[in-house]
Structures are given as structure tokens and as C-alpha cells.
Amino acid sequence: MADRQRVIGVMGGSGVYEIDGLEDATWQEVTTPWGAPSDALLTGRLDGIKMVFLPRHGRGHVHSPSTVNYRANIDSMKQMGVTDLVSVSAVGSFREEMAPGDFVIIDQFIDRTFAREKSFFGTGCVAHVSVAHPVCERLSGLAYEAARATGVTVHKGGTYLAMEGPQFSSIAESRMYRESWGCDVIGMTNMPEAKLAREAEICYASVAMVTDYDSWHPDHGAVQITDILATLKANTAHAKSLVAALPGRLGPHYTPCPYGCDRALEHAIMTAPDKRAPEMIEKLATVAGRVLKG
Template identity: 75%
Template sequence: MKTKIGVIGGSGIYDMDGLQDAAWVSVDSPWGTPSDQILTGTLDGVAMAFLPRHGRGHVHSPSTVPYRANIDALKRLGVTDIISVSACGSFREEMAPGDFVVVDQFIDRTFAREKSFFGTGCVAHVSVAHPTCPRLSEACGEAGRAAGITIHRGGTYLAMEGPQFSSQAESRLYRDWGCDVIGMTNMPEAKLAREAEICYASVAMVTDYDSWHPDHGAVDITEIIATLQGNGTKARDLIGRLPTLLGAARAPCPHGCDRALEYAIMTAPDKRDPVLISKLDAVAGRIL
């Protein structure tokens, strides 16, 4: 099997440099229109696909990002591994603005988004006990360290609905819960990637200390934008090192991410909704 790396770029990252045979392509999805066209090409002999999560020009808010269409489109292009790159606030003094965190856990506090490809007519339950792929996360950590980035391996990401930032009371509560960073876009993205049997890693780029920090006060959007620009440069450097680390040939995921649907579908074959089944052709075609 061939590796194909999908990169979902967050705030401040709307393009990817250095691709050979680069082309923006449109992908039709039964789940709606993806955030944008997808930039395809190769890097160091490995196939790549880049999708700007908010669209070029930042047209989608965290709540309106078409998460299902995005994951389905990447699956249709043959993506085997997704690297999510996103901005975040920090709840930890040691996770400073400009640092990166390779997230390994989530608390999902979003409420206005479709969170599954499955539903009435085809019910499925996948495990997200470990929502990111350790193999892929380790590669991201190694790439970040090689790029000279201060990178923290492991952390819990609180996914909030937004688009407003947290109140100080909320920020303190999430910090007390043991969360490390806060963002608005990794859920339901990570859940959908698992349903689509695609390995997923999350690289969260710290832009601020959220509103809990006594010396920083409320989140200042002007400071965030300045930090975003620097983080974007570092993120491109990290991504550029992944093809060499992951290689062009791909073995089955040792953690089973690419077999997440093996025993997940509960609905009897004769009770499945043919309309929903037709929409699942890419996501669950291996099983269905």
C-alpha cells in the first residue's frame, strides 16, 4: 500500500509550499461541498493532499466547516494519514505561545455539528478511547523536534463550539479539568477520521494563554494573528519533514486505525437504508 499524507491546515495556513506537480482539484462528496479545493502533489516521493479547513480567505467559522465532506473527500483521494494543524490556546504555563502540542486526547464540548457518517439506517459505533494514531503522532513529534520547534508530546484538547473565545470562568474550569489546550476545530474531525479508517494526528499550535492567565488577561486577537504568522512558517517546516519519516510504502496501522469499522456496524444488512449506504461508499466501502 502507498502512503498518502493529508494535511488539514487551520487558521493562518491556507497553502502548502514545495509540492511537485501541484494542482488544486475539486472533489465531489455526497456529504456536501468540502471547505475548498484540495491541493495535491508529491513531496520527496510521497503523495500529498492539502485542504485548508476554513477555505482560502478564511470563509468558514469553526461551526460551519463541512467536516464530513472534508474527511470524505480526503478518503476519496486515497489519503491514508491525516495531519491536523490548528491554532489553540494554552492552559499550561509551560505550553507557551509559539510552542506546538501533539495532542493525544480530546474533550468534546461542541454541540452544533454533525458528528458521524452513520445514523438511522446504518448504525455504527467506533472506539475513540485513543482518538489519535500513536505512530503518526510520534512522526509529528520527531519532525517538530528536527525543525527546532518547542514541541510537547501529548496533551488534552478541549474542543469548544465558538466562535467566541472562553469566559474567564470557563477557562479556569477547563484548566481544572486537566485540559492542556483549547481549540474549536478538532472535533468532530478526529471522530470522523476514525470512522473513515484514516490515521489521524493533531498538531496544535499555541497562540495565547486563553483567559485564565493572570498576566495575560483576555485573549487579544491582534497578538494571536502575529503569533499565527510565525506558527505557520514552523508548521510548514514540520510538514515538509513528514514524507521522509513516513516513507512511500505503508504497512497496516499497528494500532488498528485503518480497521476501526471491523466490528462497528450494528444494523443488519437487510435493514440498512440504501440511500445512506450509497453515501458511505468511500468511508465504509471496505466493510460494506
């Protein structure tokens, strides 16, 4: 594992549909046993390090949060050799100090989604991974440093409430998430993405771009899509600068994750080898082949 070359993946959310400055940039179609990913993957190099970019909603924003094929997206990243995956996404804020235009490096999630496939595993091969610490602390720390270098106001740590959407919150929901549940931001896409990245043994970090105060804030009224789009436009330049700074901070050679993200399946497979369904094992070849071989 110490001899692996680092490959940095970027999952672009609302407003981030490409990476600037890639050398030998190519859009590449990828097929997966879980269906088609959101779009072709943009591959190339930055500072000599391979980069893989996937627009989570597709170019032109054609997929809603509920219809994104999260399993195919993560499988396709794994196929491309991604070792470190940085998610960039738009969120609403529950905290006065996390203002529109700020970035938040997420460290916890509450998953309230209900209409999505959340695991690669199931009947024929059962596995349970830990998501007590759902992001990679090493990668998150480097993403925080990269965000600070852009000049944007960035907050280290925050709890992300993942809602199903596509509608925004009611005032009652927003107040509950903020006051009773202690959440910091709200979004629609980081779950089950983070869980699937853990199952695929990929280091994962979440960079949340605050676009609004959700609907709890008495002085800001209901969320308006026009306001969100204006803030998104301003955030996009900072997000692209952050991505451009990642290769220099991560370096070209991959080293084992000190927090075990790349070994999450080590003791997770529960189904006995002679009881594993061959068709399921075939589908899991990319994300879990390391532990299922033999």
C-alpha cells in the first residue's frame, strides 16, 4: 500500500462542475455494476498528481439529490484509483457565525435521508463498517489548510444534517435541527456518500459552502434560490482555489491512512465465505475486492 500513487478525487456539488487548470484533461465514461454515475469523469493532472472530478448532479445539474446514483459515483471513483476524495457541496447554516460565503469542514453527520441506497452490501454478502468518525481526520485537516489559504472564512468542524429534499426545510424543522439536535449546517448530498466512501475504503473529507441561513433566522426569511445562486457564484472561485491547492499538500505518494479509512473492511465482512453469493461478490469486486479475494 505504501507504494501506491496518490489519486485525488473531487465530488463537485452545486456550482462546481469542473476543475480549472488540469493538464491532459479528458472526460471519461465509466460503467459500474450499480448503474451509471452522475456523469463522465474528468481526469487529468495538477502539479503532477492525478485528479479525478465528478459533478455530483451532472453537468447542467440534471440529477436531484434523491436521484443521484451514489453507489455508482463512489464505485467509479474507486475504479479510477482514487485514494483521497474531497466532497464540495452547498449547505444552509444553523449558526450565526457560519455566515453565507463561509466554508465549514464537516466532521459529523446526522442522516435523515430515506429514499436512497445506502450500502454496497446486502443479501449475499453482509458487512458492517464503523462511521463513528465518518470523515478522514488527516484529509479534513489538509482541506482546512487549503481553504484557509484561499482567504475564505473557514470553520473547522461541524455537524451536517443530511435531509432528503428536494424541498428546503420548514421553519419548525429548521428550528428543531438547530436548537434540539445541535446541528451546524444542512444539506442534501453528503449522505449516503460518506458512508459509501467508507465502505469503499476511500479517505473522505467534506467541504461545505454556506449559501444561506436556512429558514430559522428571523432576519433572513425563507430560503430563496436566487440568493443561494448568488452566493454559490461567489463561493465557486474559492472552491476551485481550494481544489488546486490539494496536490501540493497531499503529495504524490500515498501512505496508509493513520485513521484506518483505507482498511475499514478489514473485519467488516460478516457472511461466511461459503455462503457469499457469487453475483454479489462480482458486483463488489471494485469496492471490496481487497478483502474478498480468495
